[in-house]
Amino acid sequence: MISEDDLIARFFAPIAGEGGLGLRDDAALIAIGADEELVVTSDALAAGVHFFADDPPRSIARKALRVNLSDLAAKGAKPAGFLLSLALPKNWREEWLTAFAEALGQDARGYTCPLLGGDTIQSPDALFLSITAFGTVPRGKMVPRTGARAGDRIYVSGTIGDAAAGLIMRKSAGDKPLDASARDFLVERYLHPQPRLALAPILRARASAAMDVSDGFVGDLTKMLRVSGVSATIDLNRIPLSEPMRAALAADPALFDRLLTGGDDYEILCTVAPDKSDQFEAAAKQAGIDVTAIGTATTGNDLPCFLDRNGTKRTFRRESFSHF
Amino acid sequence: MISEDDLIARFFAPIAGEGGLGLRDDAALIAIGADEELVVTSDALAAGVHFFADDPPRSIARKALRVNLSDLAAKGAKPAGFLLSLALPKNWREEWLTAFAEALGQDARGYTCPLLGGDTIQSPDALFLSITAFGTVPRGKMVPRTGARAGDRIYVSGTIGDAAAGLIMRKSAGDKPLDASARDFLVERYLHPQPRLALAPILRARASAAMDVSDGFVGDLTKMLRVSGVSATIDLNRIPLSEPMRAALAADPALFDRLLTGGDDYEILCTVAPDKSDQFEAAAKQAGIDVTAIGTATTGNDLPCFLDRNGTKRTFRRESFSHF
Numbered sequence: 001m002i003s004e005d006d007l008i009a010r011f012f013a014p015i016a017g018e019g020g021l022g023l024r025d026d027a028a029l030i031a032i033g034a035d036e037e038l039v040v041t042s043d044a045l046a047a048g049v050h051f052f053a054d055d056p057p058r059s060i061a062r063k064a065l066r067v068n069l070s071d072l073a074a075k076g077a078k079p080a081g082f083l084l085s086l087a088l089p090k091n092w093r094e095e096w097l098t099a100f101a102e103a104l105g106q107d108a109r110g111y112t113c114p115l116l117g118g119d120t121i122q123s124p125d126a127l128f129l130s131i132t133a134f135g136t137v138p139r140g141k142m143v144p145r146t147g148a149r150a151g152d153r154i155y156v157s158g159t160i161g162d163a164a165a166g167l168i169m170r171k172s173a174g175d176k177p178l179d180a181s182a183r184d185f186l187v188e189r190y191l192h193p194q195p196r197l198a199l200a201p202i203l204r205a206r207a208s209a210a211m212d213v214s215d216g217f218v219g220d221l222t223k224m225l226r227v228s229g230v231s232a233t234i235d236l237n238r239i240p241l242s243e244p245m246r247a248a249l250a251a252d253p254a255l256f257d258r259l260l261t262g263g264d265d266y267e268i269l270c271t272v273a274p275d276k277s278d279q280f281e282a283a284a285k286q287a288g289i290d291v292t293a294i295g296t297a298t299t300g301n302d303l304p305c306f307l308d309r310n311g312t313k314r315t316f317r318r319e320s321f322s323h324f
Numbered sequence: 325m326i327s328e329d330d331l332i333a334r335f336f337a338p339i340a341g342e343g344g345l346g347l348r349d350d351a352a353l354i355a356i357g358a359d360e361e362l363v364v365t366s367d368a369l370a371a372g373v374h375f376f377a378d379d380p381p382r383s384i385a386r387k388a389l390r391v392n393l394s395d396l397a398a399k400g401a402k403p404a405g406f407l408l409s410l411a412l413p414k415n416w417r418e419e420w421l422t423a424f425a426e427a428l429g430q431d432a433r434g435y436t437c438p439l440l441g442g443d444t445i446q447s448p449d450a451l452f453l454s455i456t457a458f459g460t461v462p463r464g465k466m467v468p469r470t471g472a473r474a475g476d477r478i479y480v481s482g483t484i485g486d487a488a489a490g491l492i493m494r495k496s497a498g499d500k501p502l503d504a505s506a507r508d509f510l511v512e513r514y515l516h517p518q519p520r521l522a523l524a525p526i527l528r529a530r531a532s533a534a535m536d537v538s539d540g541f542v543g544d545l546t547k548m549l550r551v552s553g554v555s556a557t558i559d560l561n562r563i564p565l566s567e568p569m570r571a572a573l574a575a576d577p578a579l580f581d582r583l584l585t586g587g588d589d590y591e592i593l594c595t596v597a598p599d600k601s602d603q604f605e606a607a608a609k610q611a612g613i614d615v616t617a618i619g620t621a622t623t624g625n626d627l628p629c630f631l632d633r634n635g636t637k638r639t640f641r642r643e644s645f646s647h648f
Binding site for chain 1: 328329349351352353354355356358361362363364365366367368369370371372373374395396398399401407408409410411440441442443445446447448449450452454456458459466468469470535536539547551
């Protein structure tokens with residue numbers, strides 16, 4: 001039996017940032033410069049839905065924070081801190097929470113995004129957590145999801161589909177079409193998203209619209225185009241794929257649809273006006289982040305047109321992961 | 325089957341505020357004046373822990389927002405908006421969500437605290453929700469929990485214990501020592517907290533420390549004194565009680581300990597320097613909020629001394645509600 005205050009003092013106070021007032025208050029303060037705006041985002045994760053209850057606590061902590069940092073990166077924001085709501089199942093163990101808090105603290109320091117506060121409650125059953133992350137942008141400079149214009153080039157960062165393949169590997173431990181290192185790479189991509197924060201200032205300077213790919217490339221792209229009031233033509237042959245993903249595809253070509261709709265990529269999808277695309281590519285290269293032009297935004301409200309390697313139009317039965 | 329976007333567009337977009345960008349982005353923007361600071365607070369609620377799964381959806385929505393507004397009030401902050409993380413059980417029904425969103429929208433308008441965004445996911449089992457609320461204070465003016473000084477008068481707003489008694493009534497529908505209207509009053513106090521936002525500017529101007537009473541008066545007071553580095557003497561005879569609470573106590577005097585430790589009051593507990601207490605009382609009266617002086621902060625780190633009507637020192641076996 002431990003009180004909530006003792007639990008916070010023991011596990012979370014050591015990793016808290018200054019604005020969190022040592023986590024001894026009901027609230028936290030966020031300092032914002034006069035020429036800045038605050039970007040806020042919230043992502044919830046539940047055991048059995050977003051991760052496996054027996055995933056390592058360090059991985060759960062990292063994923064919970066990083067999916068929020070990925071949203072901040074897509075908006076062009078610099079992390080300023082976060083709040084954690086944690087519902088612990090009755091049978092929580094001290095070693096579990098120690099590892100969870102340690103990894104969260106490491107990421108908070110690594111991404112300069114301090115823990116400012118939150119709430120810890122007992123869950124009636126499964127582990128559930130929700131993180132609200134704060135970021136700052138120069139006033140008026142948040143990169144919207146709605147700004148794509150016909151003629152813009154469409155880019156994605158990194159590689160697509162690794163996490164979806166990693167999830168399949170994670171589920172089917174017995175079935176091993178890949179060598180161990182390829183498999184480990186894909187599972188690692190599923191467990192530990194890499195928020196593309198180095199891209200944030202570049203998006204602010206050059207992108208017309210951006211979002212992170214979290215629920216599947218096809219569905220997320222469709223979403224961004226719809227709210228921007230444009231369509232697009234996408235060259236599926238240009239979708240960037242990792243070597244392990246190519247190996248997995250060689251073993252099972254049917255994976256292709258899964259990787260485009262599976263979710264958990266946490267890569268940046270953005271649009272850039274043609275006259276800014278050279279500068280965008282050069283700046284991304286300088287920042288050490290791969291970006292790939294995969295198509296062009298077009299006029300109209302049609303669903304995006306996906307062309308395969310033969311120039312044949314493709315549709316997807318299921319565009320993205322959906323809870324409902 | 326409904327997509328998360330359709331669910332948001334249908335139930336939540338109609339109640340969203342401007343900074344929420346129509347809930348069509350991953351993030352929201354919060355505007356803060358150059359002379360202001362942002363106060364953030366987060367409270368999580370789970371079915372079966374903080375409310376009954378069969379409580380009316382309108383009541384669950386109101387309670388989830390109001391417990392956060394209560395924290396803002398205690399910090400002297402003015403509401404600026406909120407994010408909602410909602411984990412819906414698989415068997416969620418349209419009528420339920422319609423009623424939930426309507427009541428949330430009514431409160432958001434009533435308290436001028438717009439919905440700015442959030443996340444909606446499927447829960448593996450129970451309903452779970454977490455609200456992060458934002459408020460603004462003039463720079464440097466947040467009322468801390470840590471500022472109580474020896475000699476300060478200790479005040480509470482409203483009446484204490486109604487919600488704890490209401491919860492007991494809610495649980496024991498068969499046992500009816502009270503008349504229906506007294507019973508309804510207490511259950512209403514449990515279901516629908518009244519955040520004391522009208523007290524916020526008065527706390528900023530006059531209080532040395534404040535917090536809201538959410539986990540039980542005795543425990544929360546002890547907490548505030550401890551982080552302020554003081555002790556206190558409390559006159560239990562001065563604890564403000566409602567008429568229905570007095571009737572319930574007459575029927576069952578053993579309730580007294582429960583009401584002081586039961587939680588869910590969402591009243592303001594604060595300390596005020598003696599030379600400011602007349603102005604504090606006058607301003608609260610002007611704002612239409614009852615405040616009662618119940619004791620005095622004293623030097624030292626002892627647990628607070630609670631004196632009953634005979635001047636006998638009381639202790640409490642269990643100071644407050646705790647999850648762990």
